Amino acid sequence: MEFLRDLWGFLKERKKYWLLPMIIVLLIIGILIIFAGSSSVAPFVYTLF
Amino acid sequence: MYILGISAYYHDSAACLIFNNEIIAAAQEERFTRKKHDKSFPINAVRFCLNQAQINVSELSAIVYYEKPFLKFERLLESYYHFSPYGLASFVKSIPIWLREKLFIKDEIYSQLRKIESFDKKKIKIYFSEHHLSHAASAFYPSGFSSAAILTIDGMGEWASASIAKAENGKIKILKELHYPNSLGLLYSAFTYFLGFVVNSGEYKLMGLAPYGIKNAEETENFKNLIRQKLVEIKLDGSIKLNMKYFGFATSLKMIKIKKWQKLFGLKIRKPKDDILQIHCNLALAIQEITEEIVLNMVKYAQEITGEKKLCLAGGVALNCVANSKILNSKIFEKIYIQPATGDAGGALGAAFSYLYLYENFEYMPTGEDLMKAAFLGPEFSNFDILKVLRKYEANYVFYENKQEIFKYIAKKIDQGKIIGWFRGKMEFGPRALGNRSIIADARSAEMQKKLNLKIKFREGFRPFAPAVLLEDAKKYFDIDIASPYMLFTSQVKKSMRKKLPDNYEELELFPKLYVERSNIPAVTHCDFSARLQTVDKNTNPDFYSLIEKFKEITNTSLIINTSFNVRGEPIVCSPEDAFRCFMRTDMDILVLENYVLLKEKQNIKKYSFKEKFKPD
Numbered sequence: 001m002e003f004l005r006d007l008w009g010f011l012k013e014r015k016k017y018w019l020l021p022m023i024i025v026l027l028i029i030g031i032l033i034i035f036a037g038s039s040s041v042a043p044f045v046y047t048l049f
Numbered sequence: 050m051y052i053l054g055i056s057a058y059y060h061d062s063a064a065c066l067i068f069n070n071e072i073i074a075a076a077q078e079e080r081f082t083r084k085k086h087d088k089s090f091p092i093n094a095v096r097f098c099l100n101q102a103q104i105n106v107s108e109l110s111a112i113v114y115y116e117k118p119f120l121k122f123e124r125l126l127e128s129y130y131h132f133s134p135y136g137l138a139s140f141v142k143s144i145p146i147w148l149r150e151k152l153f154i155k156d157e158i159y160s161q162l163r164k165i166e167s168f169d170k171k172k173i174k175i176y177f178s179e180h181h182l183s184h185a186a187s188a189f190y191p192s193g194f195s196s197a198a199i200l201t202i203d204g205m206g207e208w209a210s211a212s213i214a215k216a217e218n219g220k221i222k223i224l225k226e227l228h229y230p231n232s233l234g235l236l237y238s239a240f241t242y243f244l245g246f247v248v249n250s251g252e253y254k255l256m257g258l259a260p261y262g263i264k265n266a267e268e269t270e271n272f273k274n275l276i277r278q279k280l281v282e283i284k285l286d287g288s289i290k291l292n293m294k295y296f297g298f299a300t301s302l303k304m305i306k307i308k309k310w311q312k313l314f315g316l317k318i319r320k321p322k323d324d325i326l327q328i329h330c331n332l333a334l335a336i337q338e339i340t341e342e343i344v345l346n347m348v349k350y351a352q353e354i355t356g357e358k359k360l361c362l363a364g365g366v367a368l369n370c371v372a373n374s375k376i377l378n379s380k381i382f383e384k385i386y387i388q389p390a391t392g393d394a395g396g397a398l399g400a401a402f403s404y405l406y407l408y409e410n411f412e413y414m415p416t417g418e419d420l421m422k423a424a425f426l427g428p429e430f431s432n433f434d435i436l437k438v439l440r441k442y443e444a445n446y447v448f449y450e451n452k453q454e455i456f457k458y459i460a461k462k463i464d465q466g467k468i469i470g471w472f473r474g475k476m477e478f479g480p481r482a483l484g485n486r487s488i489i490a491d492a493r494s495a496e497m498q499k500k501l502n503l504k505i506k507f508r509e510g511f512r513p514f515a516p517a518v519l520l521e522d523a524k525k526y527f528d529i530d531i532a533s534p535y536m537l538f539t540s541q542v543k544k545s546m547r548k549k550l551p552d553n554y555e556e557l558e559l560f561p562k563l564y565v566e567r568s569n570i571p572a573v574t575h576c577d578f579s580a581r582l583q584t585v586d587k588n589t590n591p592d593f594y595s596l597i598e599k600f601k602e603i604t605n606t607s608l609i610i611n612t613s614f615n616v617r618g619e620p621i622v623c624s625p626e627d628a629f630r631c632f633m634r635t636d637m638d639i640l641v642l643e644n645y646v647l648l649k650e651k652q653n654i655k656k657y658s659f660k661e662k663f664k665p666d
Contacts, residue, residue: 003153010119022126030148 050110050409051102054401055091055158056183056393057114058151060249062091063394063478065426066098067401069411072191074101075426075478077394080623085666086250087620090161091397097428099165107168113404115396116180118154120207122147124229128299136300176408178400180206181364182214182223184388187399188361189216190406192386195415198355200347203364203392204234204249211287211347211364215355219406219413224354230299231291233343234366236281239296240336242304244329245319250666255333256369257512258325260577261559262334272314272335279313281339287347321665325511327558337371344372345379352381359384363399367391367537368480370581374539377531389424389535390479398478423534423589424483427476428623435625435642442629445651449644452592459641460599463491463609467638468505470614472628473592477621481536482613483583484517484593486621486628488637490572490610492516497572497610499564504636508617511563513581514610516573519597520584522607526570532584539579542568547578572610583611618663633659 011017054065057078065075074097079085081093099106125147129140150157155175162168178186184201196217203210210232213225227233237255238248246254262269277283282290295310297303307318319329348360360382367373367387377385388395405411432448439446449455459469467490474485482488488505490497492514502510515536516526523529529540546568551557554565568574573582587594601607614622616635622628625642632640633652640647 003156006155007119010123014120014123016123019123019126022130023122026144026148030145 050405051104051108052401052404053095053098053109053112054183054397054399054404055095055112055114056116056396056400057090058088058154059393060086060088061392061394062088062094063390063397064091064094064098065397065401065478066102067398067405068102070190070402070405070414070420072398072420072422072426074098075390075398076428076476077390077478077620079620080427080476083620083627085618085620085663090157092161092164095162096165105168106162106166107172109173111174111176111404112158112162113176113178113400114154114158115178115183115393115400117177117207118151120179122152124208128229132300139300139302142302176404178403179209180396181209181212181226182221182403182407183396183399184363184391185212185214185216185221185223185361185399186403186406187390187395188363188386188388189221190402190413191388191398191420192359192361193416193418193420194359194361194384194386196357197359197361197386198351198357198382199361199363200351201362201364202233202344202347202366204238205229205232210234213287213347213351213354215357216361219411221403221407225286225350227288230293230296231289233289233340234364235296235298235304236289236291237336237340237366237369239298239304240332243307243310243318244333245321245323247321247666248304252365253368254509254512256337256371257575258330258333259337259371260334260575260579261327261330261511261562262337263327263331263555264334266331268328269331269335272332273339275313276335276339283339283343283346285346286350287343289343325509325559330559340366340369341372341375344369345375345381348376348379348381358382359386361386361388363388363391363395365392370537370539371579373537377538386419387535387537389421389477389481389537391537392480394479419534421478423586424477424479424481425475425485425590426478429475430625430643432643432645435645438625438629439642439645439647441626442654442657444629444647444654446645446647449646452644453595455641455644455646456592456596456599458646459596459639460603462639463489463600464603466491466494466497468501468636470628470632470637470640471593471596472614472622472625472640472642474590476623479535481583482611482621483535484585484590484611486614486623487517487611488614489517489596489612492570492573492608492610493604493606495566495571500636501572501610501612506612506616507635511559513575514573514612515581515583516570516608517583517585517593517597517611518608519594519601520586522601523582523584526608527580527582529582532586533582534584534586534589536581536583539575539581542570542574542578542580546570570606570608573608616663618665619661630659630661634661
């Protein structure tokens with residue numbers, strides 16, 4: 001939560017809201033990759049990519 | 050208030066602890082982990098800093114990281130977007146590291162500190178200073194100046210690769226920045242790479258190689274013209290514009306576009322083990338001279354827009370002591386202060402100071418004195434600690450109650466041509482050994498440079514050595530009229546000390562030129578009569594001073610060679626054990642560990658192996 005708050009504060013201060021979608025997509029991919037390493041999310045990742 | 054500054058995850062991780070405006074301790078992580086330029090979280094350095102002050106993590110008022118990760122990530126995303134579709138391979142490689150680690154540095158710092166002890170994270174806040182602000186603060190606040198212009202130049206921070214700031218009334222205001230991808234540091238690193246040295250560590254070799262280039266030779270001038278015409282646009286305000294058609298760092302995992310460089314210079318990229326030819330030296334000289342020109346432009350502009358008389362310098366490029374000396378000799382500024390840990394390690398110190406003065410508004414009281422404690426901010430070891438190591442290895446040693454006896458004995462041995470490992474007092478913070486973790490020898494010996502390079506340090510034969518000279522006698526040997534305690538300036542050896550050179554000296558190639566005896570202190574006289582000297586002050590390093598003084602009593606020479614206590618690729622020794630092992634695996638003759646003296650010929654240790662491999666840098 002603190003991370004998201006910090007990130008939002010940063011984007012607001014820099015007025016670079018256009019980066020938000022890119023960061024969210026990257027974070028989702030990142031989280032999926034991390035989980036895919038050892039969990040049941042793996043098949044889901046394979047169908048996505 | 051106790052403030053912990055941290056630099057990590059890029060290169061040269063370090064930690065620094067200040068108590069109000071006093072620097073309590075500072076150290077680079079590489080010294081503990083024995084991995085050169087270690088970039089991992091500086092847990093050992095943090096532990097050392099806390100121990101030095103006898104405090105817990107929970108007693109810290111703040112933890113300050115030396116740059117802003119979000120801002121750097123913003124630059125990364127924007128630059129990949131700008132260069133797309135090029136750079137996909139580099140994007141795919143770098144983004145996972147960010148998503149796993151670098152974007153979550155706050156959590157990472159908390160979890161690393163928990164390895165030291167548990168604490169309530171709500172009570173300790175983590176702050177982030179900007180990269181170049183950290184560099185600027187690391188140079189200004191310890192300088193003791195009341196106001197100054199500050200110039201910081203390095204490879205790359207978040208967006209900035211160089212900045213000009215003005216410091217007054219204890220505040221730093223950044224006035225001008227040079228932004229990505231334009232970077233003098235990266236330009237110099239690109240040549241470091243093209244000439245076969247390792248980026249981020251071989252830059253000083255390139256600087257050492259440059260004087261072997263032939264000044265004003267057609268080839269050198271041609272290289273300079275090519276650099277100006279094709280690689281970099283140099284502007285009078287010190288800013289530069291790189292021609293990205295020739296550089297690969299923005300879109301690939303390589304510094305340069307090799308084929309284009311080879312075609313441009315008519316020269317194949319040099320591999321690390323290839324011979325160094327005159328053409329390499331000429332190219333090194335060309336980029337060194339271009340670098341000096343750019344730095345001088347920046348300095349002039351900094352003076353123009355700040356109107357200050359004093360200059361503070363920091364950032365990796367400030368390790369280029371040849372360029373620093375050009376600044377000094379230009380007299381654009383009356384006084385210059387350079388942070389001794391001028392690379393990213395020093396960013397830890399600057400981060401802590403910037404929080405203290407810019408966030409907490411702590412009152413800045415300029416003392417006029419250097420607050421770096423001569424850079425002796427690292428660990429020190431007692432005679433008892435040393436004895437434990439010597440017993441472990443069953444070493445043969447002599448203990449001296451009176452340290453003056455040691456100085457007298459060692460001075461005599463240096464005069465006899467012996468090479469000494471010298472380990473006393475607190476370890477230095479920053480890349481230079483300044484007399485507490487040093488290898489010392491006689492600078493008058495014509496053979497010593499070759500012997501030290503090839504048999505002790507196992508490094509390239511052309512590399513010069515630095516003299517450590519008594520402060521008040523420096524003028525006898527060198528054209529210098531200021532103190533140079535941190536080996537950050539070069540100076541010319543006095544004409545009266547020089548020897549007559551062969552008529553064809555300027556035309557000689559690297560190795561024939563190297564072995565010409567140029568002065569009465571040949572081991573520290575570089576091929577262009579320069580020396581990267583360290584002036585030794587009685588007040589800041591009394592033991593090292595006494596040693597050189599004793600040497601002077603015997604020889605009437607007030608200087609000795611001072612090189613870092615390590616071999617090629619190894620971080621400078623930190624502990625007595627590191628020192629003992631390094632001593633045993635090289636041809637050093639004598640080792641001094643505080644009050645213990647060990648002779649190599651008396652060691653007969655078969656039980657242990659001292660062979661260690663370090664990746665050459």
